[in-house]
Amino acid sequence: MSQKIIAVVGVSGVGKSTFLKKLQSKVEFQLLQASDVIRQQIQNKENQHLNAEVLRHANIDENQR
Numbered sequence: 001m002s003q004k005i006i007a008v009v010g011v012s013g014v015g016k017s018t019f020l021k022k023l024q025s026k027v028e029f030q031l032l033q034a035s036d037v038i039r040q041q042i043q044n045k046e047n048q049h050l051n052a053e054v055l056r057h058a059n060i061d062e063n064q065r
Contacts, residue, residue, distance in 0.1 A: 008020060
């Protein structure tokens with residue numbers, strides 16, 4: 001069986017996470033959110049707790065690294 005990757009993108013607050021969480025009740029898939037990955041990497045790097053609001057205002061170029 002081949003694995004498929006689907007990216008859902010959009011501006012903050014449009015309902016991407018809400019849609020995907022509802023979809024998980026009908027279709028089995030792994031949900032990976034970029035903000036969670038970025039937050040974990042920054043926490044590992046700087047050993048501090050960050051919330052999503054801090055990430056929204058952070059340097060986009062630094063988040064992408």
